[in-house]
Amino acid sequence: MKKAFACLLVALLALNFSIVSFAKVGGFVSSPTGNQAPMVDSFKPGNADCDGTLVVTAYGDRAELPEDLRNLLEKAYKDVASTSDLTKISSDLAKIASDKSIKASDLAVSDLFNLHVAGCDAHEGHYNFDVTLSAETLNKFVALLQMNSDGTWQVVSGAQVINNGKSLKFSVKTPSPMAIVVNTGAGTDSPPTSDNWMIYVYGGVAAVSAVALVVIWGVWRKSKKQSDC
Amino acid sequence: MKRRIRKKLLLGAFVALLLVFLVASALLVLKIWEGNQGHYSDPNPEDHVFIYDGKEYLPKENVETFLILGLDKYERDIPELDSYNNDRQADFLLLFVFDNDAKTVSAIHVNRDTMANINVLGVAGNPVDSVTKQIALAHTYGNGREVSCRNTADSVSDLLLGAKVNHYLSLTMDSVPVFNDLVGGVEVTVLDDFTGIDDTLIKGEKITLMGEQALRYVRTRYGLEDNTNSTRMARQQQYFNALYDRFLQCVEKDEEFLIDASLEMSDYIVSDRSVTQMQDLANKFKEYEYIGIRQIDGESRKGEEFIEFYPYSTSVQKIVSELFYEPKI
Numbered sequence: 001m002k003k004a005f006a007c008l009l010v011a012l013l014a015l016n017f018s019i020v021s022f023a024k025v026g027g028f029v030s031s032p033t034g035n036q037a038p039m040v041d042s043f044k045p046g047n048a049d050c051d052g053t054l055v056v057t058a059y060g061d062r063a064e065l066p067e068d069l070r071n072l073l074e075k076a077y078k079d080v081a082s083t084s085d086l087t088k089i090s091s092d093l094a095k096i097a098s099d100k101s102i103k104a105s106d107l108a109v110s111d112l113f114n115l116h117v118a119g120c121d122a123h124e125g126h127y128n129f130d131v132t133l134s135a136e137t138l139n140k141f142v143a144l145l146q147m148n149s150d151g152t153w154q155v156v157s158g159a160q161v162i163n164n165g166k167s168l169k170f171s172v173k174t175p176s177p178m179a180i181v182v183n184t185g186a187g188t189d190s191p192p193t194s195d196n197w198m199i200y201v202y203g204g205v206a207a208v209s210a211v212a213l214v215v216i217w218g219v220w221r222k223s224k225k226q227s228d229c
Numbered sequence: 230m231k232r233r234i235r236k237k238l239l240l241g242a243f244v245a246l247l248l249v250f251l252v253a254s255a256l257l258v259l260k261i262w263e264g265n266q267g268h269y270s271d272p273n274p275e276d277h278v279f280i281y282d283g284k285e286y287l288p289k290e291n292v293e294t295f296l297i298l299g300l301d302k303y304e305r306d307i308p309e310l311d312s313y314n315n316d317r318q319a320d321f322l323l324l325f326v327f328d329n330d331a332k333t334v335s336a337i338h339v340n341r342d343t344m345a346n347i348n349v350l351g352v353a354g355n356p357v358d359s360v361t362k363q364i365a366l367a368h369t370y371g372n373g374r375e376v377s378c379r380n381t382a383d384s385v386s387d388l389l390l391g392a393k394v395n396h397y398l399s400l401t402m403d404s405v406p407v408f409n410d411l412v413g414g415v416e417v418t419v420l421d422d423f424t425g426i427d428d429t430l431i432k433g434e435k436i437t438l439m440g441e442q443a444l445r446y447v448r449t450r451y452g453l454e455d456n457t458n459s460t461r462m463a464r465q466q467q468y469f470n471a472l473y474d475r476f477l478q479c480v481e482k483d484e485e486f487l488i489d490a491s492l493e494m495s496d497y498i499v500s501d502r503s504v505t506q507m508q509d510l511a512n513k514f515k516e517y518e519y520i521g522i523r524q525i526d527g528e529s530r531k532g533e534e535f536i537e538f539y540p541y542s543t544s545v546q547k548i549v550s551e552l553f554y555e556p557k558i
Contacts, residue, residue, distance in 0.1 A: 058312070058314075059312050059313065059352070060311075060312030060313075060314060060315060060316075062312075077313075077352065080352050080353065081313075081352055081353045081354075108351040108352070108353060108355060108357045109351055109352040109353065109357075110349065110351045110352070110357045110358065111351075111352070112313070112352050136349060136358075136360070137349055137351075137357055137358045139358070140357070140358055179352070182351070182357050182358065184351075184355070184356070184357050184358070198256075199257060199261060202253050202254075202256045202257035203253075203257050205249065205253040206250055206253035206254045206257055209246045209247075209249040209250040209253060210250055212242075212246045213243065213246050213247060213250060216239055216242050216243050216246065217243070219239060220236075220239045220240075220243070223232070223235065223236070223239070
């Protein structure tokens, strides 16, 4: 009993001094290799006969696209990059901004990419595609814009952010260039300070040991009273 | 007898727990005190008084900074079609601080894995959000050139408590062998064991690095016995100090060395300085006293997936107070 108790106390002391050493890194841990363009998490064609693959192509990778799709994506880029008021390219977006009391000047496109279906010849009759896509800036999401083949823009209705702000779920009939619109005027979280968590650890250890001290003092007082009796 | 043993046990436990409580409390108080250091006290906004270690400091008036970014890509691999984001990370970050009154130049070597506040840039090139990530990734937002350099400069400025980053110059990896050979090679004592990676680099031996050998020396991490970024940074600082000496020798011999070198390396460089303005900087390097490279202390931890470096706030405050401020009289 005495040995076990002594071991427990030694472990508690060691834990207090070794918190920092748990944070030391061993072995090779790589550094990140780049920020992520939007990625398709899942997609489901409305028609079970469709065996195509939904391909997302970031604007920076547009050289990989066939010429017609690349031209459309570049037109989409010119439209969004050259305007300071996105509500002018889509009246649907203007209505959403008005309903949510968002200033037009606070709207910006955070990501531009192309969606197309590869490997399926007859996707015209394949109804809607249900898509879940992950992107970086969804915590300020306002709307998902889609460029039609005639160069006009429309809001993809029903697009919603899920999975704690990490994914966007929507449904489209004809995949095409798409733009994620965010509200730059929304509040931002302050970046976490570097080592605040240590304060909680030290505070926790101090609190636990204080409670243990009170308990031991209580037990000692009780045993003293019993011995006096 | 039993009671005596029990009494001794209780006493022992009490003493041990009291010790734990006192140590934890002392560390807690220290952490809270550290966090309260270096805040701006601003009774008069125009004063910009900086408080560190109980003393007041005012900003130095004549300080100029120049950020060097080493990108992790070869110039030949950069796509011709640009975009609003890219895959070029700033694997090497060195901020030169010129004190034009004291005629000194210092440098701050920033760990590429430093967790920092980074602006996410949208399609139009404007900030749409901010994230906390490794500072090397700040360059991946933007067009991979001027916009990305400025975005990285903003993150470095934020890391250094608002110290302004005036100018920048980015270089792709393949510029290292070119500049290395332009100065006639750089002599170092090899710090690490490169067996199996480059058998010409023998630990402990002095060697004049030439061509791709120089790039391997400053870039390699994976495959080495000690593969941390901190070890690589030590080699980079060693190489840089030796390169700096060689560079000064070249500038002393030939006044137009930097202009010629800039023209030779123009394909690898992005900068907001013209060649003539770079010559002004070269003159400062020649005339000013070189104080050396400072490094921010901190702690590396494994994040969810990648390494994360957390700088100690006291280290940042110390470096900022010494290079950008002077004691208030």
